[in-house]
Amino acid sequence: MSMSPLVIEALQVALLIGGAPLFIGWVRMLKCWTQNRSSASIFQPYRDLAKLLSKDVVLAGNASWIFRFTPYLVFGTVILAGAVVPMLYLKLPLAPSADVIVLVGLFSIARFFTALAGMDIGTAFGGMGSSREMLVASLAEPAMLMAIFTVSLANRSTSLSHIAGVIYSGQSLFKPSLSFAFIAYILITLAETGRIPVDNPSTHLELTMLHEAMILEYSGRHLALIEWAGMMKLFIFMALGSALFFPMGIASVDDPLMIVIAGAVLLLKLAASAVVLVLIETGLAKMRLFRLTEFLGSAFLMATLGMLSFFILE
Amino acid sequence: MTLTFTPADAASGSILLLFLLALAAGLMSRAQRLLIIFSSVVATAASLLAVVAGAMTVGSGTTERMVLLLGLPDLPFHLRLDPLAGFFLAVIGLLAAFVSVYSAGYLKGFIGHRPVTRLVVFYALFLAGMFMVVLADDALFFLISWEVMAAASYFLVMFEDERPENRKAAYIYLVIAHVGAIAILLSFGVMAGISTGFETFNGYTFDAMRQANFPLPWATAAFLLAFFGFAAKAGMVPLHVWLPEAHPVAPSNVSALMSGVMLKTALYGIIRVTFDLLRVFPWWWGAMVLALGIVSAVMGILYALMEKDLKRLLAYSSVENVGIILVGIGLSMVFTSFNLPLLSALALTASLYHILNHAMFKGLLFMGAGSVLHATHERNMENMGGLIHVMPWTAALFLVGCVSISALPPFNGFVSEWLMFQAFLLSPSLPNQLMKLFMPLGAALLALTAALAAATFVKAFGVTFLGHWRGPQRQTIHEAGWSMKAGMIFAAASCLLLGIFPTAFIDWLHVVPEGLVGGNISMSAGVTGWMWLTPVAPERASYSGIGVFLGVILVTAIVYVVLHVRPGRIQRGPIWDCGFEKLTPRMQYNATSFSMPFRRVFGFMASVRERVTLAPQQAHPAFPLRLQYHLRIRDLFWNLMYKPVADASFWLARKVGRLQQGRIQSYLIYSFVTILVLLLLAGI
Numbered sequence: 001m002s003m004s005p006l007v008i009e010a011l012q013v014a015l016l017i018g019g020a021p022l023f024i025g026w027v028r029m030l031k032c033w034t035q036n037r038s039s040a041s042i043f044q045p046y047r048d049l050a051k052l053l054s055k056d057v058v059l060a061g062n063a064s065w066i067f068r069f070t071p072y073l074v075f076g077t078v079i080l081a082g083a084v085v086p087m088l089y090l091k092l093p094l095a096p097s098a099d100v101i102v103l104v105g106l107f108s109i110a111r112f113f114t115a116l117a118g119m120d121i122g123t124a125f126g127g128m129g130s131s132r133e134m135l136v137a138s139l140a141e142p143a144m145l146m147a148i149f150t151v152s153l154a155n156r157s158t159s160l161s162h163i164a165g166v167i168y169s170g171q172s173l174f175k176p177s178l179s180f181a182f183i184a185y186i187l188i189t190l191a192e193t194g195r196i197p198v199d200n201p202s203t204h205l206e207l208t209m210l211h212e213a214m215i216l217e218y219s220g221r222h223l224a225l226i227e228w229a230g231m232m233k234l235f236i237f238m239a240l241g242s243a244l245f246f247p248m249g250i251a252s253v254d255d256p257l258m259i260v261i262a263g264a265v266l267l268l269k270l271a272a273s274a275v276v277l278v279l280i281e282t283g284l285a286k287m288r289l290f291r292l293t294e295f296l297g298s299a300f301l302m303a304t305l306g307m308l309s310f311f312i313l314e
Numbered sequence: 315m316t317l318t319f320t321p322a323d324a325a326s327g328s329i330l331l332l333f334l335l336a337l338a339a340g341l342m343s344r345a346q347r348l349l350i351i352f353s354s355v356v357a358t359a360a361s362l363l364a365v366v367a368g369a370m371t372v373g374s375g376t377t378e379r380m381v382l383l384l385g386l387p388d389l390p391f392h393l394r395l396d397p398l399a400g401f402f403l404a405v406i407g408l409l410a411a412f413v414s415v416y417s418a419g420y421l422k423g424f425i426g427h428r429p430v431t432r433l434v435v436f437y438a439l440f441l442a443g444m445f446m447v448v449l450a451d452d453a454l455f456f457l458i459s460w461e462v463m464a465a466a467s468y469f470l471v472m473f474e475d476e477r478p479e480n481r482k483a484a485y486i487y488l489v490i491a492h493v494g495a496i497a498i499l500l501s502f503g504v505m506a507g508i509s510t511g512f513e514t515f516n517g518y519t520f521d522a523m524r525q526a527n528f529p530l531p532w533a534t535a536a537f538l539l540a541f542f543g544f545a546a547k548a549g550m551v552p553l554h555v556w557l558p559e560a561h562p563v564a565p566s567n568v569s570a571l572m573s574g575v576m577l578k579t580a581l582y583g584i585i586r587v588t589f590d591l592l593r594v595f596p597w598w599w600g601a602m603v604l605a606l607g608i609v610s611a612v613m614g615i616l617y618a619l620m621e622k623d624l625k626r627l628l629a630y631s632s633v634e635n636v637g638i639i640l641v642g643i644g645l646s647m648v649f650t651s652f653n654l655p656l657l658s659a660l661a662l663t664a665s666l667y668h669i670l671n672h673a674m675f676k677g678l679l680f681m682g683a684g685s686v687l688h689a690t691h692e693r694n695m696e697n698m699g700g701l702i703h704v705m706p707w708t709a710a711l712f713l714v715g716c717v718s719i720s721a722l723p724p725f726n727g728f729v730s731e732w733l734m735f736q737a738f739l740l741s742p743s744l745p746n747q748l749m750k751l752f753m754p755l756g757a758a759l760l761a762l763t764a765a766l767a768a769a770t771f772v773k774a775f776g777v778t779f780l781g782h783w784r785g786p787q788r789q790t791i792h793e794a795g796w797s798m799k800a801g802m803i804f805a806a807a808s809c810l811l812l813g814i815f816p817t818a819f820i821d822w823l824h825v826v827p828e829g830l831v832g833g834n835i836s837m838s839a840g841v842t843g844w845m846w847l848t849p850v851a852p853e854r855a856s857y858s859g860i861g862v863f864l865g866v867i868l869v870t871a872i873v874y875v876v877l878h879v880r881p882g883r884i885q886r887g888p889i890w891d892c893g894f895e896k897l898t899p900r901m902q903y904n905a906t907s908f909s910m911p912f913r914r915v916f917g918f919m920a921s922v923r924e925r926v927t928l929a930p931q932q933a934h935p936a937f938p939l940r941l942q943y944h945l946r947i948r949d950l951f952w953n954l955m956y957k958p959v960a961d962a963s964f965w966l967a968r969k970v971g972r973l974q975q976g977r978i979q980s981y982l983i984y985s986f987v988t989i990l991v992l993l994l995l996a997g998i
Contacts, residue, residue, distance in 0.1 A: 056883045062782060064702045076870030080862070096846055097861030101735055105723040112722055112768055119776030119903065122699070123889055127903020130776065134769035135911040141765035146758045152739055158855040217890065221877050293915050300758070307754045
């Protein structure tokens, strides 16, 4: 018995949309535990989203169509990005339309428009957030691509399903270049998804905000979409990391049982990655903005080392 | 006799039409309004004729030659329309057509201020010069066309010559253009001489150069001269200083052409000389082009990011894009020298595609900046803001340009950058260890460039069009007229089409790299259908522009519809002011504050001078009365390279000037001494 690839694709998108708040709930729960606090329910993010969705939108007087259009676009691009990462199945029907470079491009679209929306209102905070976000992006993106290039060179492809397939078949497991690229990838994930030490997702202290400053003026369903997209982005980065470095468990045949197993393995991997994330976030303090150059510089260095070890050792 | 219409006829017809326009414009200077409409129609027609000629040549892959019995006796002009020339003819013609439509509205802004006759005459000559450059098939005609183009653009930069900055910019432009032209002349001299063994004059045709075998030292000399000569015109760092001075001060329709296509004629020159005339070269030529391209790209975009003048920002971004194109050319040269034709074709295709893309989005952005300038009489972004509310069309079209130039899918800038990355990722097949190690670093710097470009254009769009108006008082700002809008809409549509149908365009232009480097990627590029671009092989990499485009639209639309099933109200309220009240537009982030973190991080690549002076209060120094902030950002190379040369030549001129005292006696002594010296020399 086999499942149509389109059904798997739809399942994956549904898992992404439905699972992302649960994942965030799990991260927050773990974080509370490690900090000796009692935590809210793991389902709290759903309640937050439902509350925001049921509220009316209040727009600033000066907001243009860019401000209103951005949440939908951000949500749409993030879902599209999630649809091309092999999470459950290696041969997704949408995968050929976007390789890993396009994936980075899709996240750039979301960031570009969020930054514009931050400047649309005409407050100091919005502009400040946009400026800082673009700075972090311009430092993180070369490191991200460098890490990705290392992985693509080791697997001779930039296509995500192909990379996962090659590693899966055991041809390039535990290579030194991949381990360096993996360290770089962790650092970049922290920067790209706005986690400590780069950004603090739960701050509303004016001067430390990066991402939050850009979306300060959002409310109602617009805010819900942006928050939800942020949750999905973290989910995708974790799933992408697992597809690039630990693809074990992703189904290579369209057997329903395998797909279910793939789903279970994915959830296990995500649960484990949340532990790592929380340990990093609890162990570190948020960095000053201008120290991020060193942080992301070291990510870049790690990726470069991976690249060099690929050329020298492999 | 049968009448057949060949592409070469169309191309020469186009040039002829432009010369006639230049003549007719002089006669029509009494009726300015009529002149503007007439010139716009004729220039558009001539440009479209060139597009037809170019597109047909590239499509059919034919080569046509013509000999004009003009020029010096026995040395006629040679013209040749081959696929490479055809490609550039099409690129130049396409943008020229859009800009000519735009000009009809833009030039009306000058009515009542100054006559536009001179502008129209030189505009026509400028276009004709560019078309002739790509058609020329001998050194003589090439240099004459090159000078027609340079001189015409000089007069266009000088159009508003009452402002001293324009005169200064035009002067710097003229000097650097001619230093470059001398280098090109010398390069052709070397090649012409070697190809005939310094015996006859016939080496001046490109055909003679194509058939010659150049010894490596002479080939290197010719290449370096040609490369730096053309690079000066293309605005490659460190020869770029004229570009951010000259492009912004020209009228905006001319800026669009100068940045969009004039720079490309210089890149055409580089491609023509290396791949067509010299043909065989060592790998380090390519490595040098690649390295200089990367330096241009990174520095160009950093200067653009720190700029607050909208048109200067765009000019610096042209430096960046020329860098990206040079990276592609350099990669292609490296691959060619190691005899990898397929990879070379991939890199060259990426480069050519970026040439076409940059023409479209930079043209669009300069036209947009022109509409803003036309409406607000302002180039300084610090005095703008909120224009999206009064100029919705211009804002939306400018946004398309920003998205395209920031290499965001599914627009066209992304496709060429993606192809460039793919070419970089194939570098492990190079046999040279050193190149292998440094290639990925180049790719990472290209990624840095793309990310900084996104920051630059968030700033350009955000500060100009979003937020509140920052200027002293709000004048009557109006939306651009229909012809200006039309010109921009055409360019924006091309940006989108080039982004979502890349396979069709790559298939169209495949003859150009095939003729130059012998590889053809169009077979593998469309192997899984027109929807997917697969430059090497489907399992290696694939991208579907139309898939991403439709996907984003579809998902966004579904989300929108789902959330609007239940009608929700939208209230408008005042901005959250943190309880302080009295927020003023001056409290917004502006261009300078937006780029402040970037100045901190990357400021070492420019000469940034920042000074803050506080006027202290009597009561307590912690509460200053006034704060003054000065910021001056200068090009690093201006102080490092140009100022010493300029100072030295002025110093020398002053020393030599002492000879000149205005007394007849001393001049007689000079003549006498000269004669004595000459007699002595003759005696020996």
